[in-house]
Amino acid sequence: KQEVTQIPAALSVPEGENLVLNCSFTDSAIYNLQWFRQDPGKGLTSLLLIQSSQREQTSGRLNASLDKSSGRSTLYIAASQPGDSATYLCAVPYNTDKLIFGTGTRLQVFP
Amino acid sequence: GAVVSQHPSWVICKSGTSVKIECRSLDFQATTMFWYRQFPKQSLMLMATSNEGSKATYEQGVEKDKFLINHASLTLSTLTVTSAHPEDSSFYICSALTVTTEAFFGQGTRLTVV
Numbered sequence: 413k414q415e416v417t418q419i420p421a422a423l424s425v426p427e428g429e430n431l432v433l434n435c436s437f438t439d440s441a442i443y444n445l446q447w448f449r450q451d452p453g454k455g456l457t458s459l460l461l462i463q464s465s466q467r468e469q470t471s472g473r474l475n476a477s478l479d480k481s482s483g484r485s486t487l488y489i490a491a492s493q494p495g496d497s498a499t500y501l502c503a504v505p506y507n508t509d510k511l512i513f514g515t516g517t518r519l520q521v522f523p
Numbered sequence: 524g525a526v527v528s529q530h531p532s533w534v535i536c537k538s539g540t541s542v543k544i545e546c547r548s549l550d551f552q553a554t555t556m557f558w559y560r561q562f563p564k565q566s567l568m569l570m571a572t573s574n575e576g577s578k579a580t581y582e583q584g585v586e587k588d589k590f591l592i593n594h595a596s597l598t599l600s601t602l603t604v605t606s607a608h609p610e611d612s613s614f615y616i617c618s619a620l621t622v623t624t625e626a627f628f629g630q631g632t633r634l635t636v637v
Contacts, residue, residue, distance in 0.1 A: 443624070444624060444625075446625065446626060448628070453614070453631070453633065454630060454631060455527075455529065455616050455628040455629050455630040455631040456567075456616065456618070456628035457628070458524055458625065458626065458627055458628070461623075461625045501566065501567075503626070505624065509555060509620055509624055510557065510569055510572060511557070511569070511618075511626055513566045513567050514566070515566060516566055
C-alpha cells in the first residue's frame with residue numbers, strides 16, 4: 413500500500429530564505445508526482461507535475477526533483493516571500509489515477 | 524494551467540435538506556473527476572471517482588445513497604448530499620484529470636448544515 417509522508421510538518425521562516433520541503437513515498441512504481449499548494453479555506457493549486465521519466469521540473473522560484481529509486485521528491489522554494497505562506501502537498505497517483513496525498517507542510521513566511 | 528470551477532463556494536442548509544455541488548472543467552474535457560472531503564487541518568480524503576457516462580466508484584465507508592454523484596458530460600460532475608445532517612458539514616473539493624493525467628482542483632465548497 414502506497415504511503416506518502418512529508419517533512420517537516422510545519423515551517424516558519426523569515427522572508428528571503430531558500431526552503432526545502434520533502435516528500436517520501438513507499439512504492440516507487442509511480443508514473444508521476446505532483447506538488448500543490450492550498451491556501452486556508454481554498455482548493456488546491458497545482459504547482460508542478462514531474463513525470464516518472466523526469467528528474468526535475470522548474471517554475472519560477474520553484475524547483476521540484478524526483479528520485480524514484482529512493483522514493484523521494486523535494487520542492488525547493490527560492491527567495492521565499494510572505495505570499496508563499498500556505499500548506500504544500502505532494503501527491504502520487506495509484507489505482508487508475510486516484511491521488512494519494514502526503515501529510516502536508518504548513519509554511520509560514522514572515523516579513 | 525487548466526481551470527476547474529466549483530460552485531457554490533459555500534452553502535448553509537437546514538438539516539434534512541439536500542445540497543448539490545457542481546464541478547466543471549472549463550477549458551478541457553475530463554472523463555474522470557474526483558470528489559474529496561477535507562476536515563480542518565487534515566489532508567484530503569477521497570470519497571469517490573466520477574466517470575463520465577457510468578456509475579461513480581465510491582471509496583470504502585462512503586455511503587453512495589447519501590452522496591450522489593452524476594457525471595453527465597465531459598465537463599460536469601455533480602455531488603448531491605442528500606438529507607444532510609450536521610456531521611456532513613465539511614469542505615468538499617473536486618478535481619479533474621487532463622489527458623496528461625495532471626490533476627486540477629476546484630476552489631472547494633464549504634458546507635454547513637444547521
